[in-house]
Amino acid sequence: MNKLQNNKAWLFVLPVFALVAFNAIIPLMTVVNYSVQETFGNNEFFWAGVMWFEEILNSERFHASLGRQAIFTASILAIEMPLGVAIALTMPRKGPWVSVCLVLMALPLLIPWNVVGAMWNIFALPDIGFLGYTLNSLGIDFNFTRQPEDAWFTLILMDVWHWTSLVVLLAYAGLSSIPDAYYQAAKIDGAGSWAIFRYIQLPKLRRVLTIAFLLRFMDSFMIYTEPFVLTGGGPGNSTTLLSIDLVKIALGQFDLGPAAAMSLIYFLIILLLSWVFYTVMTRNEEQ
Amino acid sequence: MAKITLDDLRHAYVPNPAGPDDYALKQLDVSFEDGGAYALLGPSGCGKTTLLNIISGLLAPSHGKVLFDGEDVTGLAPDQRHIAQVFQFPVVYDTMSVYDNLAFPLRNRGVAEADVDKKVREIAAMIDLEETLQNRASGLTADGKQKISLGRGLVRDDVNVIMFDEPLTVIDPHLKWQLRSKLKELHQRVKRTMIYVTHDQTEALTFADKVVVMNVGQVVQIGTPVELFETPSHEFVGHFIGSPGMNILDCEVRGGKAFFQGQEVEAANAGAVKVSDSGPLRLGVRPEFVSLADSGIEAEVVKVSDSGRYQIVETRVGDAPVKLLVNEGVEIPTGKTALSFRADRTRIYRDGWLVASGETR
Numbered sequence: 001m002n003k004l005q006n007n008k009a010w011l012f013v014l015p016v017f018a019l020v021a022f023n024a025i026i027p028l029m030t031v032v033n034y035s036v037q038e039t040f041g042n043n044e045f046f047w048a049g050v051m052w053f054e055e056i057l058n059s060e061r062f063h064a065s066l067g068r069q070a071i072f073t074a075s076i077l078a079i080e081m082p083l084g085v086a087i088a089l090t091m092p093r094k095g096p097w098v099s100v101c102l103v104l105m106a107l108p109l110l111i112p113w114n115v116v117g118a119m120w121n122i123f124a125l126p127d128i129g130f131l132g133y134t135l136n137s138l139g140i141d142f143n144f145t146r147q148p149e150d151a152w153f154t155l156i157l158m159d160v161w162h163w164t165s166l167v168v169l170l171a172y173a174g175l176s177s178i179p180d181a182y183y184q185a186a187k188i189d190g191a192g193s194w195a196i197f198r199y200i201q202l203p204k205l206r207r208v209l210t211i212a213f214l215l216r217f218m219d220s221f222m223i224y225t226e227p228f229v230l231t232g233g234g235p236g237n238s239t240t241l242l243s244i245d246l247v248k249i250a251l252g253q254f255d256l257g258p259a260a261a262m263s264l265i266y267f268l269i270i271l272l273l274s275w276v277f278y279t280v281m282t283r284n285e286e287q
Numbered sequence: 288m289a290k291i292t293l294d295d296l297r298h299a300y301v302p303n304p305a306g307p308d309d310y311a312l313k314q315l316d317v318s319f320e321d322g323g324a325y326a327l328l329g330p331s332g333c334g335k336t337t338l339l340n341i342i343s344g345l346l347a348p349s350h351g352k353v354l355f356d357g358e359d360v361t362g363l364a365p366d367q368r369h370i371a372q373v374f375q376f377p378v379v380y381d382t383m384s385v386y387d388n389l390a391f392p393l394r395n396r397g398v399a400e401a402d403v404d405k406k407v408r409e410i411a412a413m414i415d416l417e418e419t420l421q422n423r424a425s426g427l428t429a430d431g432k433q434k435i436s437l438g439r440g441l442v443r444d445d446v447n448v449i450m451f452d453e454p455l456t457v458i459d460p461h462l463k464w465q466l467r468s469k470l471k472e473l474h475q476r477v478k479r480t481m482i483y484v485t486h487d488q489t490e491a492l493t494f495a496d497k498v499v500v501m502n503v504g505q506v507v508q509i510g511t512p513v514e515l516f517e518t519p520s521h522e523f524v525g526h527f528i529g530s531p532g533m534n535i536l537d538c539e540v541r542g543g544k545a546f547f548q549g550q551e552v553e554a555a556n557a558g559a560v561k562v563s564d565s566g567p568l569r570l571g572v573r574p575e576f577v578s579l580a581d582s583g584i585e586a587e588v589v590k591v592s593d594s595g596r597y598q599i600v601e602t603r604v605g606d607a608p609v610k611l612l613v614n615e616g617v618e619i620p621t622g623k624t625a626l627s628f629r630a631d632r633t634r635i636y637r638d639g640w641l642v643a644s645g646e647t648r
Contacts, residue, residue, distance in 0.1 A: 185436070188371060189439055190366040191391070199382065199391075
């Protein structure tokens with residue numbers, strides 16, 4: 001390749017680079033700075049090397065929250081992705097009900113996150129909450145503030161309620177962009193509804209579903225506000241996800257070094273997994 | 288294989304059509320003979336695609352019947368009518384190979400895999416896709432994808448009619464010609480009924496044995512390309528087909544003779560014009576049948592443009608423009624000149640329609 005190198009192009013990228021440096025790279029570097037130092041207050045810092053990283057990576061506590069985080073994210077992805085596609089498939093494609101459905105679907109997305117947590121907290125309370133009270137009066141012993149399984153159930157139900165809409169809206173947009181000719185051709189070719197889904201709708205949804213999957217993966221892996229308001233990580237540590245644990249270390253115990261090291265590990269895990277998912281999901285597209 | 292008959296067919300997209308203007312298709316009674324190559328030709332919005340979708344069963348007509356070999360199929364779904372359709376934009380199943388695309392209609396119908404394989408290979412050879420059979424369909428060029436669409440129609444033995452909805456729209460110009468002759472060749476090999484919708488007269492006239500010309504929801508003429516050219520039965524056919532289109536000139540008829548801008552013109556059907564009928568009378572003559580003469584209709588040359596093989600001469604007779612084609616290399620006079628219209632190719636139209644005479648009907 002003998003393409004002429006035009007280095008002026010860098011000048012155009014420079015403003016964006018400066019902005020990103022200011023709002024992302026510089027704050028990140030302060031975290032890097034904390035992660036390799038030890039302090040005993042008084043604003044005095046001592047070099048600590050990779051000590052905090054070793055400590056975090058070997059800590060049972062970190063393993064436990066990472067495990068809970070993985071279970072949480074895997075569960076909500078396993079529920080929200082198929083459910084979102086299924087709901088999008090049943091939504092009307094034209095007529096007056098389209099806007100009604102879209103507004104109903106968008107509603108959960110418009111509610112502030114801490115309000116979602118508070119709503120579900122009250123909704124699930126065993127003595128006064130509609131859900132909690134109903135379950136108990138049906139003879140099911142339900143108390144999410146005391147029983148870990150009930151806390152998990154409520155947590156996952158809340159996330160599904162809050163975020164399935166995002167998958168629905170993306171999938172719906174993807175479905176609407178499929179030209180009618182595909183459905184007509186499929187009809188003529190004698191394809192049943194499963195074949196239409198498998199060979200037309202799913203392949204055409206591939207891109208939006210990749211986006212939806214990555215968004216839901218990243219958001220759920222970083223989730224903080226809703227579980228914090230709903231369970232506060234409890235009962236015990238049973239719903240202490242990574243971000244809740246991180247805040248406990250950083251702001252509860254004020255261990256800056258370990259918290260910084262954990263932040264970086266946390267960040268790298270999300271980055272790495274996102275890259276792996278993206279690569280796997282788009283590997284067949286270059287043809 | 289079937290003869291397709293449209294019986295008193297009408298279609299309106301609005302729920303309660305009040306007048307003729309509400310109908311996208313007005314009163315159609317057309318037959319397509321088994322094994323014929325037909326083109327539906329007309330400007331955008333004339334109802335061609337509506338008609339096509341009614342024949343294929345994607346759309347239910349608001350009135351009338353569709354008959355295949357005399358059997359009423361109006362209520363049947365597309366897959367029960369045994370038809371195939373190639374759409375304007377190529378439809379391929381992206382995740383499948385070319386082979387699986389071609390096999391798809393057969394597998395959906397539960398054909399045994401050995402027969403599927405035999406048929407797919409036979410058709411792939413016919414449409415020159417043998418080498419790319421194992422490639423992914425999404426990687427093919429637009430013309431390759433259109434061949435797949437066509438192939439999915441050809442693999443089935445039960446197909447009554449293959450329909451094409453402006454299939455060359457997205458094909459590169461130099462491949463259009465190739466694909467069109469391929470289509471013509473295929474028609475001669477498989478002898479299936481084909482209906483080809485287009486607004487391009489070249490495509491229609493080269494592909495079809497018979498062309499159905501449509502305008503604002505009705506059929507204006509059905510005929511061979513030669514008939515459409517030589518005896519257009521409606522002014523619309525005259526100026527829609529041909530380049531440039533037919534000259535359409537206001538005229539009068541007195542005592543069995545036609546007068547145009549006060550000058551007498553011989554017309555093939557002038558004798559058939561009845562004075563008792565109403566409606567404006569017009570003279571139609573194609574530029575091919577107008578020539579420069581020493582004496583005749585007085586005219587003035589306005590403009591000459593060169594189209595390669597011909598010179599298109601625009602003249603003015605009184606206040607009416609008349610175009611004529613003159614061979615390359617012939618000197619064109621400037622200013623005043625005289626024109627002659629070929630009498631047997633000059634016809635009179637009343638209210639748009641050809642005035643019937645013994646010679647044309």
